[in-house]
Structures are given as C-alpha cells and as structure tokens.
Amino acid sequence: MEEQRSKHEWLSRVMKNDTVTGSEALVRSLLIEGVETVFGIPGGSTLNIYDAIHDFPGFQHILARHEQGAIHAADGYARATGRVGVCFATSGPGATNLVTGIATANMDSVPLVVITGNVSTALIGTDAFQEADITGITMPISKHNYLVRDVNELPKIIHEAFHIASTGRKGPVLIDIPKDVTSQKMIFQYPVNKPEIRGYRPDIDPNVTQIEKLHAAIAKAERPVILAGGGVIYSDASKELLEFVEKTGIPVTTTLLGLGGFPSAHELWMGFPGMHGTYTANKALQNCDLLISIGARFDDRVTMKTSGFAPKVKTIAHIDIDPAEIGKIVETAIPCLGDVKSVLQQANLHAQPVHAEAWLTEIQENKKMYPLRYTDSEVTLKPQFVVEMISETTGGEAIVTTDVGQHQMWAAQFYQFKHPRSLITSGGLGTMGFGLPSAIGAQVGNPDRLVVSFNGDGGVQMNAQELAICSILNIPVKIVIMNNQVLGMIRQWQELIYDNRFSHMDLSGSPDFVKLAEAYGVKGLRATNKEEAREVWKEAMETPGPVLIDFVISQEENVYPMVTPGSTIDDMIMGDER
Amino acid sequence: MKRHTISVLVNNHAGVLQRVAGLFGRRGFNIDSITVGQSEEPGLSRMVIVTTGDDKMLEQVQKQLNKLIDVIQIVELSAYPLVDRELALIKVSAVSNVKPVILSMVEPFRASIVDIAVDSLIVQIVGDSDKIHSMIELLRPYGILELTRTGLTAMARGVFLDDALPIIEYE
Numbered sequence: 001m002e003e004q005r006s007k008h009e010w011l012s013r014v015m016k017n018d019t020v021t022g023s024e025a026l027v028r029s030l031l032i033e034g035v036e037t038v039f040g041i042p043g044g045s046t047l048n049i050y051d052a053i054h055d056f057p058g059f060q061h062i063l064a065r066h067e068q069g070a071i072h073a074a075d076g077y078a079r080a081t082g083r084v085g086v087c088f089a090t091s092g093p094g095a096t097n098l099v100t101g102i103a104t105a106n107m108d109s110v111p112l113v114v115i116t117g118n119v120s121t122a123l124i125g126t127d128a129f130q131e132a133d134i135t136g137i138t139m140p141i142s143k144h145n146y147l148v149r150d151v152n153e154l155p156k157i158i159h160e161a162f163h164i165a166s167t168g169r170k171g172p173v174l175i176d177i178p179k180d181v182t183s184q185k186m187i188f189q190y191p192v193n194k195p196e197i198r199g200y201r202p203d204i205d206p207n208v209t210q211i212e213k214l215h216a217a218i219a220k221a222e223r224p225v226i227l228a229g230g231g232v233i234y235s236d237a238s239k240e241l242l243e244f245v246e247k248t249g250i251p252v253t254t255t256l257l258g259l260g261g262f263p264s265a266h267e268l269w270m271g272f273p274g275m276h277g278t279y280t281a282n283k284a285l286q287n288c289d290l291l292i293s294i295g296a297r298f299d300d301r302v303t304m305k306t307s308g309f310a311p312k313v314k315t316i317a318h319i320d321i322d323p324a325e326i327g328k329i330v331e332t333a334i335p336c337l338g339d340v341k342s343v344l345q346q347a348n349l350h351a352q353p354v355h356a357e358a359w360l361t362e363i364q365e366n367k368k369m370y371p372l373r374y375t376d377s378e379v380t381l382k383p384q385f386v387v388e389m390i391s392e393t394t395g396g397e398a399i400v401t402t403d404v405g406q407h408q409m410w411a412a413q414f415y416q417f418k419h420p421r422s423l424i425t426s427g428g429l430g431t432m433g434f435g436l437p438s439a440i441g442a443q444v445g446n447p448d449r450l451v452v453s454f455n456g457d458g459g460v461q462m463n464a465q466e467l468a469i470c471s472i473l474n475i476p477v478k479i480v481i482m483n484n485q486v487l488g489m490i491r492q493w494q495e496l497i498y499d500n501r502f503s504h505m506d507l508s509g510s511p512d513f514v515k516l517a518e519a520y521g522v523k524g525l526r527a528t529n530k531e532e533a534r535e536v537w538k539e540a541m542e543t544p545g546p547v548l549i550d551f552v553i554s555q556e557e558n559v560y561p562m563v564t565p566g567s568t569i570d571d572m573i574m575g576d577e578r
Numbered sequence: 579m580k581r582h583t584i585s586v587l588v589n590n591h592a593g594v595l596q597r598v599a600g601l602f603g604r605r606g607f608n609i610d611s612i613t614v615g616q617s618e619e620p621g622l623s624r625m626v627i628v629t630t631g632d633d634k635m636l637e638q639v640q641k642q643l644n645k646l647i648d649v650i651q652i653v654e655l656s657a658y659p660l661v662d663r664e665l666a667l668i669k670v671s672a673v674s675n676v677k678p679v680i681l682s683m684v685e686p687f688r689a690s691i692v693d694i695a696v697d698s699l700i701v702q703i704v705g706d707s708d709k710i711h712s713m714i715e716l717l718r719p720y721g722i723l724e725l726t727r728t729g730l731t732a733m734a735r736g737v738f739l740d741d742a743l744p745i746i747e748y749e
Contacts, residue, residue, distance in 0.1 A: 140600055144646075199647060324638065327637060
C-alpha cells in the first residue's frame with residue numbers, strides 16, 4: 001500500500017506537463033517506462049543527462065568501468081528479468097564501445113534501449129571532438145535506431161523505442177541524442193497510448209489452418225523431433241512447451257539459448273544439439289522424419305553443414321514470430337507464424353500423442369548409451385567436475401552466466417537447468433567478455449537469486465575491470481574462472497583441426513586472478529584439485545559478497561562431443577576416452 | 579536467376595536509403611538499380627529496386643526489408659503487368675557534319691536533343707532498359723563523352739496495390 005502510494009505520487013510528479021530540459025524529459029520518460037536501473041558511463045555529450053539524474057535520487061545508475069561492461073550488464077539484466085535493459089554512453093568512443101554489446105543483443109534478440117549522447121546538432125558532420133555516426137554504425141546490428149533532432153520528439157521516440165525493443169522479435173534499439181537537445185526546453189507530455197508505427201506489425205495471430213497442418217503432420221510422423229530455441233524463453237512459453245511435449249510425447253532438444261526452456265530432468269529431453277551437442281540430440285535430428293522448430297533459427301552451430309542437416313526429414317514445421325526466419329536456412333513445409341506462446345497455446349488445444357514407439361525406445365537407448373561424460377581425475381581438476389559440483393550444490397537453482405569458449409560448453413553440458421532465464425550466454429555473436437558484466441546485470445535484476453558466472457581465463461580479462469562494480473556495490477556474484485592458461489577453444493581447434501600447430505593460444509602473463517580480485521576488493525579463492533574445489537566452493541557459497549574462484553584446470557581437456565566445421569552433425573568426435 | 583523489380587514504400591527520413599541499401603549489401607543481395615523519390619503521400623518515398631536472384635532470394639529480400647521499421651509496403655512489381663521507365667542523358671561527340679545524322683537517329687526512338695554545343699550534343703531518352711541500351715549502342719560509334727542513367731522506375735498497370743500484403747501469407 002505504502003509502495004503503491006509512493007509510486008503514484010512519484011508518477012504524478014514525472015507526468016506533470018511542465019517545462020523541462022531534454023535531459024529531464026529523458027529521465028522522466030525512462031521512469032514512466034518502468035526503468036529501475038541503467039548502466040553507463042558519463043561523458044562530455046551526456047553531462048546534461050547526468051546533471052538531470054542528480055535530481056532523481058530514486059533513479060539507479062550503475063557506473064561501469066567500460067561501456068562494453070555497461071551494455072553487457074544491461075543485456076544480462078534483460079535476459080534474466082525479461083524486461084528491457086537500458087544503458088547510457090557518451091558520443092564517439094563511448095558509443096562505439098557499445099557496438100559489440102549491441103551486436104550481441106541483436107543476434108540473441110535481447111530487448112535493450114541504448115541511449116548515446118552525440119555532439120551538438122550544429123557540429124554533427126564536422127568531425128567534431130568525440131563525434132561518431134553511431135546511428136550509421138549501428139544500423140546493421142540494431143533492430144532500429146533514432147537520431148533525435150527535435151527535443152519535442154524525445155518522449156515519443158523513447159515510447160516507440162521501448163515498444164519496438166520489447167515486442168515481436170525483440171532486439172536492441174539505439175537513441176542518439178545530440179548535446180544541445182539534452183539542454184533545450186520543452187513542455188513535457190508523455191504519450192499514453194500504445195505507439196502506432198506504420199510498417200511495424202509485431203503481433204501476428206496464430207493461423208489455425210497452419211496449426212491443423214502441424215497436427216496432421218504429427219499424426220503421420222514416425223520419428224518426430226522438437227528443436228526448441230531461445231524464442232521459447234523470450235515469449236515465456238516454457239509451460240506451454242512442456243504441455244505440448246507431454247501431450248504429444250515428442251522428444252525435445254533445446255538449443256544453447258533454449259537451455260532452461262525445458263526441464264533437463266524430463267525423460268523426453270535429449271540435451272542440446274549441434275557442434276558440442278549430445279549424441280542423442282544430434283542423431284535424433286539426423287534421423288527424424290518430422291522436425292518441429294519452436295523459436296529456433298537453425299544457426300550453423302546447430303545445423304553444421306546445412307546440406308547434410310536432417311537428411312531424412314519429410315516435413316519441417318517452424319514456429320517463429322519473425323517471418324524472415326521461415327525458409328531462411330531450411331525449406332519449411334509448415335510455417336506457423338506468431339508468438340511461440342500463443343501458437344503453442346493454440347496447438348495444445350488439440351494436441352494428440354504420436355505413434356512412434358520404436359523411435360522413442362531408440363532415443364531412450366541412446367540417452368542411456370551415450371550420456372555426456374568425462375574421465376574424472378584425482379590428480380588434476382576437471383572443469384566438468386567443477387560444473388557438476390556447482391550444479392549439485394545449487395540444485396540447478398542458480399542463474400548461470402557464461403563467457404565464451406570451452407567453459408561455456410562445459411557449463412551448458414553439465415549444469416542441470418531447471419528454469420527458463422537461468423542460462424545467460426552469448427550464443428549468436430559468441431562475445432568474449434560477456435560473462436562477468438552480464439552476471440552483474442542478472443544479479444541487479446534478481447537481488448535474491450544466486451548468480452554464478454562461468455568464465456575462461458581468456459574472456460574474463462576482456463572485461464575484468466567490472467570487478468569494481470561487484471566490489472563497490474557488494475554485488476554477490478560468484479565468479480568462476482576455468483583457468484587453463486590458454487585460449488582453450490583455440491587450443492582445441494588447433495589440436496584437432498590444425499594438427500597440433502599451437503599458434504598464439506598461450507595466455508602466459510595473465511595476472512594471478514586471486515590477487516586481481518583482491519586488488520579490486522573482491523574475495524579471491526583458488527583450487528587445484530577436487531578436494532580444494534569442494535572447500536573453496538563451500539567457502540564462496542558461505543560468503544555474502546562477491547567472490548572470484550580460480551579453478552586451475554588441465555590444458556589438455558577438450559570439449560566433446562565435437563562436430564568439426566564442414567562436417568554434418570552425423571560426424572561426431574566423441575573424445576578419446578570413449 | 580531472374581530480374582525482379584520491387585517497389586518499396588518507405589518513410590521519408592534521413593538515413594532510410596542507407597538502411598535499405600545497407601540491408602542488401604549485408605545480406606548479400608544484389609542491387610542492379612535503385613531509384614527513390616517522393617510518393618503520392620506526403621512524408622513517404624517510394625523506392626524502385628531492381629535485383630537479380632532466384633525465388634528464394636526474392637522471398638528473403640522481401641522479408642528482410644519488411645523487418646525495417648521504416649519500410650511500410652513492399653510489392654514485387656514484376657508479378658504484375660507493369661510500366662517501367664528509365665531516363666538517360668547521353669553526351670555525344672558531334673562535329674557539324676555529324677549532327678544531322680544523329681538528329682535523324684534520335685527521332686525514331688522518340689528521344690530528343692536537349693543541348694547542342696560546338697562539337698557535342700546531349701541526347702535525352704526515356705524508355706525501358708532495352709530501348710535505352712539500343713540508343714546507347716547506336717550512338718557509341720560517334721563517341722560517347724558522358725553518360726548518366728537514372729535507373730529504373732516502375733508502376734503496375736491498372737491495379738491499385740494499396741492492399742498488397744507486405745507479409746507473405748501462408749495458406
């Protein structure tokens with residue numbers, strides 16, 4: 001009650017139609033959009049905005065140490081909460097430092113609103129100090145972007161940006177605001193209705209005829225498979241997917257971004273597919289006669305060589321909100337356009353069980369015969385053991401973020417995900433440096449959850465400066481480093497594909513990570529064997545604040561199974577221990 | 579591989595041409611020609627894009643274009659009977675005794691001479707690409723000093739395409 005009243009008072013304060021600067025209009029607009037936290041770094045072109053923030057003590061701004069850290073944090077916040085992530089950067093270098101983060105969010109359909117400052121309108125185009133054409137630069141890697149030329153348009157643009165970022169296929173929207181626009185005066189008026197944007201129709205109603213065709217295909221199928229992707233999580237359709245799978249009895253594989261969208265303990269779950277996917281999932285894709293893709297986009301890390309992908313398939317059905325994904329990579333016989341949740345709700349009304357006993361038996365046998373496994377060791381510390389240990393002690397309840405590389409695959413393989421939005425990982429762009437800042441964002445959005453970030457010793461050094469945020473705000477993320485002193489996935493490829501010609505994968509000269517953590521005021525721990533690993537992890541879990549744990553692992557450990565580039569997912573290297 | 583003529587109605591904002599052209603480049607679609615100008619509705623421009631590719635590519639072009647927020651409508655004109663026109667200006671080397679010869683060639687093409695200088699003249703021609711191509715080839719032996727072409731603009735005959743669906747509907 002108290003909270004409601006204060007929110008009401010506060011809204012009436014920001015909704016007042018009085019004269020304000022562009023900067024205050026921006027802050028008010030963000031508050032009206034329900035933004036609680038932004039991540040950013042100020043600069044010359046955004047000083048007016050930061051001056052305006054100063055008058056809004058309730059407006060939480062988290063000061064990153066690099067713009068890339070700020071945007072990955074906003075991204076982690078968005079993925080973990082399902083809300084729009086927001087970050088601020090100044091013009092020129094501030095804005096260009098966001099580019100990797102915008103591309104990351106764009107590839108994985110993450111809703112972000114990115115606010116950049118720009119030089120004053122009169123200076124635009126003159127190669128002024130700290131000027132960059134950020135709208136031009138980000139056109140191909142954002143869902144949409146705006147350059148605000150008139151202060152009076154600012155509220156409308158912000159309103160539109162949030163709408164575009166968070167509807168349809170979600171994605172990052174950039175708003176570039178010249179410095180003079182941030183100081184100009186305007187009468188504040190915020191649009192109340194849902195924006196009407198001609199040429200943007202994000203809501204597509206499920207087509208009943210298509211869903212009937214899907215049912216007919218299911219009735220005929222002898223070897224059906226579901227390939228579920230990030231779309232299931234983004235449209236909050238996990239429950240609907242579970243219902244669909246249980247009603248039809250069709251086995252399901254979830255892509256990397258789909259992990260958590262289906263409970264991993266379920267007997268019809270086959271693991272994730274593709275380059276480092278499970279034997280069961282890959283064999284099922286290769287031998288299926290009906291493939292139902294649900295919010296997945298046939299990424300080449302899933303299909304591998306497309307010409308050899310699912311060679312026995314008779315019918316591909318594709319449920320997707322983005323019409324452009326249908327038929328982009330594979331020929332689709334049954335397109336089901338629409339939001340995954342609403343399509344599945346519709347499909348669940350008349351879903352019937354499949355008649356595919358032999359197929360289901362084969363899949364259960366494969367699951368038994370070819371589980372993910374590794375050779376454990378009492379001497380060296382195995383990364384898979386570390387992930388399993390963390391998975392067990394957290395009961396699969398933690399939010400896991402990863403960086404990119406071998407540790408990412410081990411985390412995806414060996415952590416038992418139970419819930420959607422519990423794996424936060426850069427799938428499409430494969431962005432090193434993502435793990436630590438995205439964990440900060442996930443933790444800020446979920447203060448009561450345990451957040452564990454898996455990193456390699458390579459990637460963590462790409463945004464290690466953000467340890468400062470963990471320290472200063474006491475953000476209790478548990479930062480795991482799988483330290484093998486090399487760029488592990490590079491080493492693995494050079495071993496397996498480049499005939500042991502190890503070129504520039506050696507990370508000698510890396511800091512002592514325990515001391516690095518301590519230098520930032522973060523607790524640092526180290527383990528070199530299983531015994532120590534158990535001890536330090538227990539200590540980390542019992543420590544209320546942020547902890548960095550340096551797990552020293554063997555260089556030679558590879559991620560298996562592996563499908564090498566240029567092969568089909570039939571050709572899996574299962575690893576030498578099999 | 580077929581030639582396709584696509585009409586794209588877009589917001590008349592700064593940078594929209596860059597968005598559209600950039601999309602073609604990034605996705606590996608070919609642009610044979612692109613023309614832009616105001617449409618019948620204030621605030622909207624119409625682009626006519628000529629591209630070459632198979633049907634699968636054309637479908638992707640339409641779908642990817644449709645994802646751009648500033649794109650309002652896409653019509654593949656080549657699916658209809660259409661009128662397509664291009665304008666070319668051709669500056670030909672012409673000393674005095676050649677001028678009458680060129681003048682006589684221009685007439686059957688319904689082209690016109692729009693400038694005459696001491697030893698050159700400018701031919702203006704409007705028509706489909708074939709006609710312009712023929713005119714250019716005919717003038718080439720005399721020495722073409724300069725050539726500019728607008729690229730193709732086009733319109734479907736008769737039918738009013740306001741209801742053409744930008745999203746490809748599946749049955």
